[in-house]
Amino acid sequence: MKVDNIYLAGVGTCLPDSVTTEEAVAKGWYDADERERSGMEAVITGGDMPAPDMAVNAARVALERSGHTPDDFGALFHSDTHHQGPDGWSAPHYVLRNTLDRPVMALEVRQGCLGMLASLELAAHRLTTPGTPDAVLLTTGDNFSTPMVDRWTASKLFILADGGAAAVVSRRDGFAKVLAIGSVSNSSMEELHRGGEVMFPPGITIGRSLNFEERSQYWRDQWAKGITPPMGHFGESVAEVAERTLAEAGLTMDDISRVCHVGFARGPLEDIFLEPLGIGLDRSVWEIARRVGHTGAADIFVALERLHTSGQVGAGDRVLLIGAATGMEAGCAVVEIVR
Structure with a gap:
């Protein structure tokens, strides 16, 4: 979608302290051979900082850089990939309360690791609609330092890190123009990340950890049995x-x-x-x-x-x-x- 007159007016991040992969190997968290293959040197870890607070901290930086005031905003889109707080509670409205504090839409975008880009696409559509306010706030925050996740072994594609980011999308001006x-x-590949897990009850409700590598192994085992994966x-x-x-x-x-x-x-x-x-x-x-x-x-x-x-x-x-x-x-x- 070609975009006209849509800008990134400000970007902010919240990145806690890091742990080196060398230290992780020494403490037995991370495999030495896997460290060598991955090329990773360090990972940001959030301790006990709530994920929505990371989003709030990042948003405050983005807002300060943007030149916009809270009255300019018509919506807040908050994305996340891991649990944010109490079950059934609204993290987007917590972020809204602690940033813009305006009676506008606060929407959770559950698009996984694509959440911020999906939010940017939604914001672009909104800001091209006549009569809407001039800006949308995008936020995200995740903290994987929870009992049901092992950041070092959950996937061979990456090491899970903790942090937040935010962006102000504006139709007025900005440091970057969205072209x-x-x-x-x-969707034929959705099953790859489902593996052999049943969909009900959801795994997290019965104590199953987030482990993409286990699901990948499921398909390797299926392949060995002659069953072709997606x-x-x-x-x-x-x-x-x-x-x-x-x-x-x-x-x-x-x-x-x-x-x-x-x-x-x-x-x-x-x-x-x-x-x-x-x-x-x-x-x-x-x-x-x-x-x-x-x-x-x-x-x-x-x-x-x-x-x-x-x-x-x-x-x-x-x-x-x-x-x-x-x-x-x-x-x-x-x-x-x-x-």
Whole structure:
């Protein structure tokens, strides 16, 4: 979807202290061979900080940078990938109360690690509707330091990290102009992340941990029995959404200065993102990702903030924001830094 007059007016993050993977190996949390394969150097861990508070802290930074006041906002979209607090309670309204404190819509976007990009797409649609207020606040926060998750072994694709991010989307002005945004899904692959788990009762209600590796092993076992799992390479969806969104922006991959992607380990990052996009590590944000980990939906905006505030991108640079989620779905946005 080509976008006109939609901007990122401010971005903020909340990143607690980190634990090195060297320390994790020494303490027996992380396998030494896996550390070598992953290339990961450190992971952000949140201790006992509630995930919504990470979102609030990030949002306050983004709001201060945006130049907007609370009266400018018509909605707040909060995304998350892990449990936020009391069951049945509304994390989006907690974030709203502690940021804008306005009687506007506060919506939870359950789009997994694609949550912030999906929220940006929703915000773009809203802001192109005449008569709506000029800004939308996007927030996310996750803390995986819970008893039912082992961040170090839950998946070989990544190490789960804790953190928050926020962005102010505006129709007035901003440091980056959104040129195009879109998504593409392949629902035939949804079963890959379901594995052999029954859907009711939900696993978390009976004490089952979040473990993607167990579900992957289920399909390896099925394959050994002659049962073919859902087939497909997720990199194809990544390449498809990037090519389409770039074309809508009137650009090609050669016009992109940097790519902000999810915080995967090096092998999966290259296989699912970099090779399908036809780029090397030099245009990626690997040097950021390997010291942060996979924060869920925050990854892409953590990287964008680092690139912009450190001066690694400046006026005239085009940046590709791209992510993925279980389902399977890939999302992409093209932004141009304007100041």
